[in-house]
Amino acid sequence: MGIEERDIRIGKLKLIREKGVNPYVDRFEKTHSLLQAKKLPLNTEDVRTAGRILTVRLFGRLIFATLKDFSGKMQIALQEKVIGKEMFSFFKKFVDIGDFIGVEGSIFKTRAGEITLDTGKFELLSKTLRPLPEKWHGLTGQELIYRQRYLDLVMNDGTIERFLKRTRIIKSIRDFLDASDFVEVETPVLQTKPSGAIATPFATHHNALDLDLYLRIAPETYLKRCIAGGFEKVYEFARSFRNEGLDPSHLQDFTMLEYYAAYWNYEDNMRFTENLIKHVLEEVNGSLNLVFGEKGLNFNKEWRRVPMRDIIKETTGIDYTLFSNAEDLRKELIKRNIEIQDVETMGFGSIIDSIFKKAVRPEIIDPLFIIHHPIELSPLARRNDSNPMITDRFQLVVNGWEIVNAYSELIDPVDQRERLEEQARLHSKGDAEAMVMDEDFLTAMEHGMPPISGLGMGIDRFVCLLTNQENLRDIILFPLMKPAGNE
Numbered sequence: 363m364g365i366e367e368r369d370i371r372i373g374k375l376k377l378i379r380e381k382g383v384n385p386y387v388d389r390f391e392k393t394h395s396l397l398q399a400k401k402l403p404l405n406t407e408d409v410r411t412a413g414r415i416l417t418v419r420l421f422g423r424l425i426f427a428t429l430k431d432f433s434g435k436m437q438i439a440l441q442e443k444v445i446g447k448e449m450f451s452f453f454k455k456f457v458d459i460g461d462f463i464g465v466e467g468s469i470f471k472t473r474a475g476e477i478t479l480d481t482g483k484f485e486l487l488s489k490t491l492r493p494l495p496e497k498w499h500g501l502t503g504q505e506l507i508y509r510q511r512y513l514d515l516v517m518n519d520g521t522i523e524r525f526l527k528r529t530r531i532i533k534s535i536r537d538f539l540d541a542s543d544f545v546e547v548e549t550p551v552l553q554t555k556p557s558g559a560i561a562t563p564f565a566t567h568h569n570a571l572d573l574d575l576y577l578r579i580a581p582e583t584y585l586k587r588c589i590a591g592g593f594e595k596v597y598e599f600a601r602s603f604r605n606e607g608l609d610p611s612h613l614q615d616f617t618m619l620e621y622y623a624a625y626w627n628y629e630d631n632m633r634f635t636e637n638l639i640k641h642v643l644e645e646v647n648g649s650l651n652l653v654f655g656e657k658g659l660n661f662n663k664e665w666r667r668v669p670m671r672d673i674i675k676e677t678t679g680i681d682y683t684l685f686s687n688a689e690d691l692r693k694e695l696i697k698r699n700i701e702i703q704d705v706e707t708m709g710f711g712s713i714i715d716s717i718f719k720k721a722v723r724p725e726i727i728d729p730l731f732i733i734h735h736p737i738e739l740s741p742l743a744r745r746n747d748s749n750p751m752i753t754d755r756f757q758l759v760v761n762g763w764e765i766v767n768a769y770s771e772l773i774d775p776v777d778q779r780e781r782l783e784e785q786a787r788l789h790s791k792g793d794a795e796a797m798v799m800d801e802d803f804l805t806a807m808e809h810g811m812p813p814i815s816g817l818g819m820g821i822d823r824f825v826c827l828l829t830n831q832e833n834l835r836d837i838i839l840f841p842l843m844k845p846a847g848n849e
Contacts, residue, residue: 371491374456378489383452385489390464397433400477402469409479411436412464412487414516415457416494425453426478429463430516437478438465444482453484460490508841527646528825528837532599534642535619535821542634544595544621549584551577551601555800558582559818560712560741560785561604562794564614577603580818582742583803585622586771590811597621599821610833611763615842617821626815628744628754628770632731635758635766635817636665639729639824647828654761654830660728667756669734670718677722682714682736683751707792711738724762732757735769741781741797743769765824768817775807 378385393410394402402409413429413436423442428435442450457463467481495517507514514521536546554573556563558580568575581600588596602618623631643650643661650662675681679698685691688710695702695717702708702716714736734752737745743753755769772778782804788796825837835841 367493368491371458371489371493374458375489375491378456378486381452383486385486387485387487390485390487392464395433396429396431396436399469399479400434400436404469404471407468408466409469410464410466411479412462415459415461415463416516418457418459420454423450425450429465432522437472437476438467438481439472439478440481440484444480445484449484456489457486458490458493460492460494461486462488462490505843508835509843509846511840524829524831524837525839527829530646531642531825531828532821534645535638536599538638538641539595539597539621542595544597544623545593547585547588547593547596547598549578549581549588549598549600553578553584554802555583555798557797557800557803558584558742559604560715560739560797562606564603564605579604580618581620582816582818583800585620585816586811586814587803587806589622589624589814590806590809594624594812595621610835611823613822613834613838613841616834619819619821620816622771622814622816624812624814626770627813628733628756628768628815631768631770631815631817632667632756635768639758643828652827652830654827655832657727657761659761659827663728665729665731665758667731667733669752670714670732670736671734671752673722673732674714674717677725678717680717682717685710688713707794709738709788709791709793709796711736711740712788712793712796715739723759723764726759727761729758729760732759737781738784740769741785742772742778744772744774745777760827763823763827764820765827766817766819768815771811771814771816773807773811773814775804778807779804 375385390412391410392412393408396411396413399409399411413431415427416430416435417428419426425440427438427440429438440450440453464485464487465479465481466483467479470478470480472478495513552568552575554575556576556579558578559582561579563576563579566575566577567573578600580602581598585596585598598620600618600620601615603615605614606612608614640650640661652659652661671681671683678700680694682691685694688708691710691713692705695705700717700721702713702720705713705716708716733756734746735743735755737751737753740753740755743755746752746754753769757764758766782797782799785797786799789798822834822837826832826834829837831837
């Protein structure tokens with residue numbers, strides 16, 4: 363196959379054109395999808411449908427072929443006595459597996475009991491130059507699946523359904539938010555400051571303005587500007603970008619849902635989050651119980667709330683509240699043989715976050731709210747009124763993955779400035795994930811903000827949970843890959 367097969371098909375293409383047949387037509391009038399056609403009563407006539415040819419079987423003056431479209435598959439029959447010798451011969455000589463054809467005919471059932479379209483006419487709609495993968499093995503090899511997702515969609519049953527389920531999940535979330543009086547907005551992808559999260563940004567340059575810019579790591583600060591301007595509930599499905607490590611639970615470009623509600627606190631938000639996710643599970647999945655690999659995930663019981671300090675201490679023995687600086691915390695890690703990459707350049711908050719991610723989070727299976735993160739780890743979150751060293755924040759962790767990060771927002775511009783100044787100091791000392799000063803955002807805060815609680819949800823991770831996939835690339839249609847040959 364490969365190049366030789368392509369050469370053969372290019373030769374066929376030339377002959378088709380020489381016969382005066384257009385191998386790439388502009389349209390075909392369909393009366394039914396293939397799935398609709400299969401459901402029609404027997405002997406229904408004048409059925410016009412179309413699709414890609416997946417299989418062809420020759421039986422003398424009879425040809426059976428299988429077509430596939432977005433709705434599914436259906437068998438068609440081409441009889442020489444019905445379509446004529448010329449068209450029958452044309453099909454045999456010039457039509458290949460992978461080609462798109464349009465057909466017209468009537469519905470019947472074969473002796474084997476298969477609903478089939480008895481073709482009276484057919485038309486070549488698009489001639490393919492490369493063959494499809496061998497039908498019995500499909501498209502194999504994970505890297506090839508990612509590189510040629512279009513073939514994965516054609517050959518591997520269930521792939522289209524997986525991505526349709528992703529669409530249904532997002533629609534269910536959107537409908538729930540809309541019904542709860544949230545307004546969908548759009549905020550900038552190109553930003554002058556990499557704000558809204560603790561992460562390493564992608565940098566770029568705007569030639570016309572001669573200005574260094576960043577791809578957003580989160581839409582947070584702009585959505586808060588909307589609240590400052592008078593919106594009370596806003597949300598965005600935001601494509602976000604973080605120049606960080608690559609693993610099954612992390613991609614550099616991903617989809618995040620963020621929403622913000624005026625006059626809520628983090629406890630209001632936790633209740634809403636639980637209701638939102640349970641609604642989506644029931645509507646899309648049909649159950650509050652999920653199967654992921656060999657594990658059962660139970661969303662139906664009460665979702666526990668555990669302070670970050672307590673769960674880290676319980677798991678590792680480290681009580682980070684007993685330490686006052688990053689250096690002492692690093693020594694404790696060495697003492698307990700906990701290795702964290704690049705810990706030498708991390709600030710106190712980043713070290714705590716890394717301990718949680720490495721030693722704690724992987725052990726969490728059923729949904730669990732982690733609450734009361736240290737102030738150093740949450741530069742945009744509100745201080746707790748009873749304990750100013752922690753924040754009114756929560757994360758939802760399921761099956762070792764963070765699905766949601768949320769908190770009561772910091773609306774005190776003086777406190778916010780102090781925290782951003784500390785983040786900027788850490789950034790200048792080499793902490794690449796620390797935040798930088800954002801004077802424009804501080805100016806917006808100084809004009810006044812109401813009480814706010816907001817949320818960020820990793821849509822890709824949530825979709826993985828509901829589709830039983832362990833790698834984010836399996837629910838991204840076209841994940842970023844190195845160019846072929848450059849690995």
